[in-house]
Amino acid sequence: MSHEFSLTSIPDLNGRYDIYGAIHKGLRKAGCDLLGRLGAADFQNVEETVFLIGDLRHYLMLAASHVVHEDDNIHTALAEKGVSTVTLDEQHDDHRTAFRELEELVVAWEKAWPLSKAACGRKLYLAFAAYIADDFAHMHEEEVVTGPLLWRNFNDEEIFAIEMRIIGSLPPEKSMAFMRIMIPAINPAERAALLGAMKKNAPPEIFQAVIDFAVRPGLSDGDFARLADALKLAA
Ligand SMILES: [Fe+2]
Numbered sequence: 001m002s003h004e005f006s007l008t009s010i011p012d013l014n015g016r017y018d019i020y021g022a023i024h025k026g027l028r029k030a031g032c033d034l035l036g037r038l039g040a041a042d043f044q045n046v047e048e049t050v051f052l053i054g055d056l057r058h059y060l061m062l063a064a065s066h067v068v069h070e071d072d073n074i075h076t077a078l079a080e081k082g083v084s085t086v087t088l089d090e091q092h093d094d095h096r097t098a099f100r101e102l103e104e105l106v107v108a109w110e111k112a113w114p115l116s117k118a119a120c121g122r123k124l125y126l127a128f129a130a131y132i133a134d135d136f137a138h139m140h141e142e143e144v145v146t147g148p149l150l151w152r153n154f155n156d157e158e159i160f161a162i163e164m165r166i167i168g169s170l171p172p173e174k175s176m177a178f179m180r181i182m183i184p185a186i187n188p189a190e191r192a193a194l195l196g197a198m199k200k201n202a203p204p205e206i207f208q209a210v211i212d213f214a215v216r217p218g219l220s221d222g223d224f225a226r227l228a229d230a231l232k233l234a235a
Helices: 021-040 046-080 086-111 114-153 156-168 172-185 188-201 204-218 221-231
Strands: none
Touching: 021 046, 021 114, 021 172, 021 188, 046 086, 046 114, 046 156, 046 172, 086 114, 172 188, 172 204, 188 204, 188 221, 204 221
């Protein structure tokens, strides 16, 4: 996989709608958290590690689904404008190969005899590190190259509509799962904007469920208080 970009040519948002920002922050933070846990795990202790493996599979499921959302909504929209997405499509295919290989390594750890579990865990750790390294470079390219291509070809309302198509296609539990990784990863102003829009547009019981299950558990008391203040939530 080749990534060609210069770190000094990272574009400014300039007030434009950022379709990649929040979800990519969420994937980066959740990926780094998992990598840290995989590095510190005692892979011979099955009882403990099984929770980590569950979280890893959950992350890979979300990552695989994110790739499909981009293929089906962003790449198709660019293709309709005659913009090639061949490089990104190839990178997404590489991701799909990585998802299969990581699942094989997880199964190898599950099936390994006790004495081989630590070695299987080390392989899984290294493979996951290589995968997120690739994904970080890929997401960087999307934000510095593809983002500006979207701005050139669509206005903000059209980009927002693409994002709404993605969100509208998600079953509620998956939406919640994406929110759980995004909310702790974005900054206070981004949280207030995202949840402020949801408070205005979503039915109150859905908004409350998001606060209870996807927002509150991932934030410190201080961050939650700041958000509650911004959103004027009842105490
Ligand atoms: Fe992507």
